[in-house]
Amino acid sequence: MLIEIGHFALVLALVFAMLQVFLPALGLIRANFSLSQLSRPLLWMQFFWIIVSFAVLMNAFIVDDFSVKYVANNSNTELPTIFKMSAVWGAHEGSLLLWALILAAWSVAVSVFSKRLPAEVLNHILIILGLISVGFLLFLLLTSNPFERLENIPLQGRELNPLLQDFGLIIHPPMLYMGYVGLAVPFAFVLSSLVRGQLDSTWLRWSRPWTLVAWAFLTFGIVLGSWWAYYELGWGGWWFWDPVENASFMPWLVATALVHSLSVSEKRGAFKHWTVLLAISGFSLSLLGTFLVRSGILTSVHSFASDPERGLFILIFLMMVIGGSLILYAWRATLMRSSNKFSPLSRESGLLINNILLVAAMLSVFLGTLYPLLLDSLGLGKISVGAPYFDAVFIPIMIPAVLVMAIGPFLRWKKDTTQRVGRLLKGSWIGVTALFFVALYLTDNIFVLLAVLLFIWIVLHSLVLLVQRLQQKGKPSAAFFGMILAHIGIAVFLLGATVTTQYGIEKDLKMTLNETVDIKGYKFIFKGVDNFSSQNYRGHKGVVDVMYQGNKVTTLKPEKRQYVTGMPMTEAAIDPSLYRDLYVSLGEELDDKSWSLRIYYKPLIRLIWLGGIFISLGALLAAFDRRYKLLSQRAVVNRRRVR
């Protein structure tokens, strides 16, 4: 019966989402305060019922209720409890329920923490968020019901995809969804402004912290996904230009542009067109990502659940969101005129170039991801677009963006001169040149040299900017420190990604007992393979001793698992460090008692994820800047006065 209660709770959540749209909208139209103020309580109740629904589903997993089709298909009694809990979002239906839960949680956060927003504006925003909730809850209930019962109850369930039985996958989807769904908030802010016909400072100011938080989660989610792919898939890679990875990367690029565009719109009243379009694109690309993963048109490690009918539903929803938003945008375009002028050499111009490059980079990824699908669907043949295309197109677009990124913060608003900028940056450029010559002495790899140059370029400029700002009167804001941290994060990421790609070593070997292989001074000694078994799998565990200069560094134990359902899995063994990773993956047993092994030496690979963490933290730091709190307090003071 509990399952039926969970299902009904989801239906009630849908009804509350509908009421959250209709009643406050009626109140706003009829200027009825009692009705318009209903948006928050209705949202809270919607959130409550989704929590009930989610808890019921999680309980069904924990107690092995195989009468529920979704549970029977994704869990069994042998699965450890922690994976039973994370199995809730291990496949399509549950991950959509998680999506709905996170959307409701974001909406509640907006309703609780937006005390400084005029009630009228907040009610409009919550109506838009309610409308999105209606779409997703309908999608869940009509095409992806997680509470569907089985007529014949199996004694045992199937297996959760072994790839998902991992700590990384417990937190990667929730973090990524926090980012994806978080972009609904700036979208709702923009749409509410377009509906009201008031594209004013209030909207710009208060949508920025929400955008920054969503961007931080999206960054962290992507970083977690990359880290997971690296250690779990056994290929030693951290990014594969997989279409589903691209589906999360495209909104990230647009959100990055949006964060910068908002700062100009907010402070100088310029770029409003850009900001509106970027907010619409960001959320639309999030929906596109869902469509790509769930429609079944993609085949990748992520497309573990797909259904063309579901794809059609999301496609229609996507078209309504994009179409409706663009119609509103066209209708209100005249409101976005700006007479605020700026010269070609100014901070506004720097941010504009940055935005253009980020959007161009997004379009290059968009093209590479969707063009093969378009050709295929039109029956014009199959083509494969992979890393060579993306490396050749994406990277050259991003290099100038990175160069501009370091100089931009030195430029003055509205107008600057080359003499002043040159005078300001003379010292940095001398430093960059000197350090670059040192790098020239250390390596002759052109790609590494370029990466080192960009790393020095960003870090040195950021440090000079930091010192200059600290010497001036007044304490720099948290947003400033956030920007510095995020920019350094980009530099750290760039260095790690390039060095590991260029200097990483991969060896596919056939090894017999006690055979030794030397990679970059590390001796890998194959000590054999043991059999082992665990709760829901058994398999082989390789033993590889690693020596360096006669001293034992570690013993790596890569695994080859066979899950109870017969699914095989490779579990790499990694010796991590900031300087380098040693990575061993166990292959097959060969005919003469030898085994195939894949051994990797990965220099500086940890910097990739460290850079990502810096970017996330930088964004969070900026989101909690004092200026947002100051006005909040002022709002409270005003409220007291009114009373």
Add this chain to the structure above:
Amino acid sequence: MMSLYFWLSLMVVISSIWLVWFIYRPLKSNAFNLEKSNIALGKQKQAELERDLQQNLIDEEVFKQAKDEITQTLAIELNQTTDSPVNTQQPVSLWLSGLAVVFLSVTSLGVYQFLMPKDAPVVQAKQAVQAPSLEQSTVELKQYLEKNPNDFGAWQTLGLVLFELDDIDGSLKAYERSYQLNSKNVSMLVEYASAIATSQNDQFTGRASTLVREALEINPDAPDALYLAGLVAVNAGQFDLSRQLWKKALSLLTQDHPDRPILEDMLVELAQIQGEAMPEYQVVINVDLSDRLRQDEFKNHYLMIYVKAAQGRPMPVAIQKIQIKDFTGMVTLTDKNSVMPSRKLSQSRQVIAVVRLSQSGAAVRQTGDMQVLSKVIDVRDNPIVHLQVE
């Protein structure tokens, strides 16, 4: 069904109360309208602009222009701010409140009715409330199998249920039906073989051994089938084969699998039957003495290093007694150190390692003796223990 609708109705009632409560007691507004918000933000932007000027982030020439732009923007925003009708806290009409409650109730129950499978939940709800007894299950299974006589899984379940109810003949008939429908189901083959063996006074011969062989042909790594194959081999006097099969089954079981100790004991028993030497286990105990105890005054003291059963009698199972001057830092206890020939170290499982420092070297602990104990260890893991005496 009744109770399900009671709960659903309760959920609707809670929802309706929440809705009506907030219709008649709306949340207070923050009294911070759009005009005030934009004015406050305009002022803040001007303050920030002045700070930008102080920090040299804007040229003095364009500072005034930027300041004017902020003022102009504010003017435009205030102009854009439509004179929205004054929000009144007029009460919501009764019919609208009623309509909202009706909409909530009818839509939620209607949508649920529309989405609910037409027949299944009634049975399932009943199942969820009360787990049926084995007798009830038998009746329901038989009824089900009358309608679905080709469901081999259900025949297997019936076989198992009847076996549990000691109806061996009925169980064998049910398993035979399952076998006829699908003879490739390993778990069924194993259960069927067990049921036949039970009917033959636990003898795994004839049909029982054939079924076990069939199971292993389908899945040579099925632990249950390997276990039974071992019993078949014991029946045939093939002890080596039996040991081989059980060892393989053991390697396939998880460390915490409940059948593991049973298999381990059977392997020990098998070894005894064959009169073979028991597998020998050992416990290595590293003892770290403090600097004080290494001094000359303690060199003639004795170290009594032993293991004792974790439960039961406290007397040592195996022991070594060494003077500190002869101690190298480590002892290895084996069957040779067993105190009683009938109770060797290798026959023990859960033990505790003990180090006692004694001046007299007496067997019983004396006043002034120092003693350190380990946590519980398993002899069959050939454990290495580190103990520190200070």
